[in-house]
Amino acid sequence: MGEQAVRDAAVRAGQAAVELAVASRGVKDAALRAMADALVARRDEIIAANSSDVDGARAGGTGAAMLDRLSLDAARIEAMADGLRQVAGLPDPVGVVVRGSTLANGLELRQVRVPFGVVGIIYEGRPNVTADAAGLTLKSGNAVLLRGSSSARRSNAAIVAVLRDALAAAGLPADAIGLLPGESRDEVSHLMHARGLVDVLIPRGGAELIRHVVEGSTVPVIETGVGNCHIYVDAAAEVTMARDIVLDAKTQRPSVCNAAETVLVHADLADTFLPVLLPALAAAGVTVHGDKTVAAQGKALDVPVAPATEDDWATEYLSLDLAVAVVPSLDAALAHIRRWSTGHSEAIVTGSQSAARAFTARVDAAAVLVNASTRFTDGGEFGFGAEIGISTQKLHARGPMGLPELTSTKYVVTGDGHVRG
The missing domain is CATH 3.40.605.10 (Aldehyde Dehydrogenase; Chain A, domain 1)
Incomplete structure (x- = not known):
């Protein structure tokens, strides 16, 4: 034409x-x-x-x-x-x-x-x-x-x-x-x-x-905008809840922009949570791209983990792939998200109100979720009806x-x- x-x-x-x-x-x-x-x-x-x-x-x-x-x-x-x-x-x-x-x-x-x-x-x-x-x-x-x-x-x-x-x-x-x-x-x-x-x-x-x-x-x-969406599993997270949220955010429909692409796990919970998360992801057909700590846990559990590179933190997979890293603190998680986020949807799983308040106040994204899957960033789920898209800019419209x-x-x-x- x-x-x-x-x-x-x-x-x-x-x-x-x-x-x-x-x-x-x-x-x-x-x-x-x-x-x-x-x-x-x-x-x-x-x-x-x-x-x-x-x-x-x-x-x-x-x-x-x-x-x-x-x-x-x-x-x-x-x-x-x-x-x-x-x-x-x-x-x-x-x-x-x-x-x-x-x-x-x-x-x-x-x-x-x-x-x-x-x-x-x-x-x-x-x-x-x-x-x-x-x-x-x-x-x-x-x-x-x-x-x-x-x-x-x-x-x-x-x-x-x-x-x-x-x-x-x-x-x-x-x-x-x-x-x-x-x-x-x-x-x-x-x-x-x-x-x-x-x-x-x-x-x-x-x-x-x-x-x-x-x-x-x-x-x-x-x-x-594209959705390089993160889930931060805090030290105060409930393990079963965190597992279910990660699985939903990654596998419910992996080809969409509000699917999770990276999971950050607080070091204090890693030894408890990763043995629950990694086998569940493997059973769901998810390929994990993990840092050295995650790879070591995978080896101990006999769960395959691909070594993560810098590209993995930047990637919107839109597939059954997930980058996973262990971080020493909430501040470290926030720093990682600031570097790699596309400003779409970021989530925290925690039982700590202070951690939730800090996360929601300091994360710069169109949607910030507490104890909920990133898949909820959606016009229909928000009660808006069908949406035209998720705006990640800051002028006129932001979010669904x-x-x-x-x-x-x-x-x-x-x-x-x-x-x-």
């Missing part, structure tokens, strides 16, 4: 955004429910398209974690539909008064939430993002231009065709949901430079994609980005013939 075609698609999205901005909640919610029903009703054609993508990716040598991200089945399509229904049940952010007052001169001042307009979303691999993004942008009054990866080209095209048909049948413009085909990298560049036609870009994927968009775009960007994060604000000032002169 050439530059002019991308700009034309953005113009059509902008025209649709004008209509969406004033659509009532009832109209938008009815459209979301229609979109959900259509996904389920037409799931066979979506699965057929997805099977072609998966077969092509497998033939191209794509790894198991990425194949898992790419794959759709009836249950995942039902989950996509449920996500849209959940969004329909959430409050509409558009028009919400953030703050208001009557000034000393009698002017009435209100700051209200308004849509961005046209949101561009560039993402990799996961076709379920297509439905999530379409639902959230619609509910927040925005039109969306989607650009998924070439590996999911057929899946995304099938999903968007279903959603556009349902949108039109519900009386809203089909161009509120647009898809750039994903056949050429030039499309990404054209979208990144459609300033004035696209109001904001949200990249969602690996570090290379995010860096490319953040550094090269002339359109404003909301930065989502739900509906309010897809709006801006404007001031409405009401007077009664007021003049300043």
Whole structure:
């Protein structure tokens, strides 16, 4: 798709955004429910398209974690539909008064939430993002231009065709949901430079994609981030709880950004905890990359441990791999996290309130969890409905980005013939 075609698609999205901005909640919610029903009703054609993508990716040598991200089945399509229904049940952010007052001169001042307009979303691999993004942008009054990866080209095209048909049948413009085909990298560049036609870009994927968009775009960007997430098991941790949290955070779905990638164990608990943790990880099929202390424990337990390198502390595995180190103190754990964290999600397991307070106060991340798995950093788990991504930046939005994060604000000032002169 050439530059002019991308700009034309953005113009059509902008025209649709004008209509969406004033659509009532009832109209938008009815459209979301229609979109959900259509996904389920037409799931066979979506699965057929997805099977072609998966077969092509497998033939191209794509790894198991990425194949898992790419794959759709009836249950995942039902989950996509449920996500849209959940969004329909959430409050509409558009028009919400953030703050208001009557000034000393009698002017009435209100700051209200308004849509961005046209949101561009560039993402990799996961076709379920297509439905999530379409639902959230619609509910927040925005039109969306989607650009998924070439590996999911057929899946995304099938999903968007279903959603556009349902949108039109519900009386809203089909161009509120647009898809750039994903056949050429030039499309990404054209979208990144459609300033004035696209109001904001949200990249969602690996570090290379995010860096490319953040550094090269002339359109404003909301930065989502990779998840090199840590769990610190404190000296005061309860062993069974810590084991269960680590297993959940690593194995429940290892290919996602809120899966744990490094575990730090306080030295005072290591001799008790590692003999419990390492066999459990091995039984779950997890390859441990450990420091010298962890490797020695593994040898004593006859559990294989790969020697950890500097690269392991920096790696977002997205697979059944886990880096494990023993640290002498909470301060040492915090220093390790400061060096290697991507600012996504960091967790502590402890029975000490003072340790928990110190950890939550001193860790700089979008989400800090106490005695809970990092897998809870998720819009759905937080009660936001489907999310557009996890923002690791500090401007505008941070953490799971739900509906309010897809709006801006404007001031409405009401007077009664007021003049300043």
